[in-house]
Amino acid sequence: MPKRRDIVAIILIVLPWTLLITVWHQSAITPLLSTRKDDRRDGRSNSQNAFALKDSCSLQNRDIVEVVRTEYVYSRPPPWSDVLPSIHVITPTYSRPVQKAELTRLANTLLHVPNLHWILVEDSQRTTTSVVRLLQETGLNYTHLNVETPRNYKVRGDTRDPRIPRGTIQRNLALRWLRETFSINSSQSGIVYFADDDNTYSLELFDEMRSTKKVSVWPVAFVGGLRYESPKVNKLGKVYGWKTVFDPRRPFAIDMAGFAVNLRLILSKPQAYFKLRGVKGGYQESSLLKELVTLSDLEPKAANCTKVGKQGTLHxxxxxxxxxxxxxxxxxxxxxxxxxxxxxxxxxxxx
Incomplete structure (x- = not known):
């Protein structure tokens, strides 16, 4: 039997080593445990950050969608109205390097005009692909026609037969289309306007012409060697003459872009066309208007013809x-x- 003294000695020897081993073991394991806890915490925080990032991205995406929607809240052309009279814009055009650019400029103006119908007439044997594509891309309400000018009236080098101005046959085809499409007894009201593709037009002009009863007139800028040509209007608001340099004795000394005609007047006068032969240069407008109205019937617009509503190409x-x-x-x-x-x-x- 070991003596009590030996047992105490053994305990005194073993106990320190046991405590030492225990302390060392705890000091070695605790950092690992804390690291695992930190990893779990970091994992949770990263997942929370990921969710927060997703939420932030989704919010940003929603913001982006909202911004895009607000940029395209408007539409062109404006919605069709049952109250406003329609405006039928007749434009003759022919192939040339700047044709698409000038048609695009004109289309961008017409896109802002409500209740507008664009009648585009090409001077060609058939409609061309480039013009067809342009019309389709505009979104305008349009009619696409074509008729070729006879060879003896086309440009020959730097000269052209002066007996027939360019676009006359095309304008007449558009007038015939209107008469074949609309009945004189139709309740639909409308205005007919001749807009060449190389001119620039004020939007106010279309508002002015929409109230035309027979034929309305206004000044035109940069024509005939003048800063503008204009009807002369007396104090009673009646046209009595013309401010122009080129042949002011013409029955209607006015530019093609200086007047608009009520559709019903066009339909009621089937004989009214632009004359092809026997008409001097500059008399095309008169050849049509004298079949429709007299001078006293004209309705001056643009504040009694004191404002300019259309600009020609800059000189x-x-x-x-x-x-x-x-x-x-x-x-x-x-x-x-x-x-x-x-x-x-x-x-x-x-x-």
Missing amino acids: VLRPPESLEIFGCHDNLFLKSINCRLTANSLRFELI
């Missing part, structure tokens, strides 16, 4: 060291712009 003169550009400024009122071209700058001055 540019090119002296050696300067350019003279006539343009529009301040809404519809005309100003002259003097353009000085120097070595390093291009300076504009309003006169």
Whole structure:
């Protein structure tokens, strides 16, 4: 039997080692446990961050969708109205390098006009693919026609037979289409307007012409060598003459873009067309209008013809060291712009 003294000695020897081993074991395992806990915490936080990121992305996506929607809340052309009279815009066109550019410019104007029907007539044997595609892409309400001008009336080099201005046959085809499409007894009201593809038009012009009862008229800018041509209107609001340089004795000394006709008047006068033969240059407008109205029937628009509602293509003169550009400024009122071209700058001055 071991003595009590030996047992105490054994305990005193073993106990320190046991405590030492226990302390060492705990110090080695605790960092691992804390690391695993931290990993689990990091995992939870990362998953929370991931969910938060997804929520943030979804919110951002919703914001993006909302922004895109707000950018396209409008539509072109404007919705059709049952109250407003329709405007039938007749445009003759022919193939040339700038044709698509000028038709695009005109289409972008017409897209802002409610209740508009565009009758585009090509001077060709058949409708061309480029014009068909352009019309389809505009979204406008349109009719696409074609008729080729006879060879003896086409351009020959730098000269053209002056007996028939370009676009006459095309405009007449559009008039025939209107008469074949609409009945004179139809209740539908409308206005007919001749808009060439190389001109620029104010949106106010279409609002003005929509109230036309027979034939309405207004000034036209940059034609006949003038800053503008205009009907002369007396104090009673009646047209009595014409402000023009070229042959003011014409029955209707007006540009093609300077008048609009009520559709019912067109339908009621089936004999009214632009004359093809026996008409001097500049008398095409008169050949149609004298079959429709007299001078006293004309309805002056644009504040009794004191404002300009349409601009022709800008006339540019090119002296050696300067350019003279006539343009529009301040809404519809005309100003002259003097353009000085120097070595390093291009300076504009309003006169």
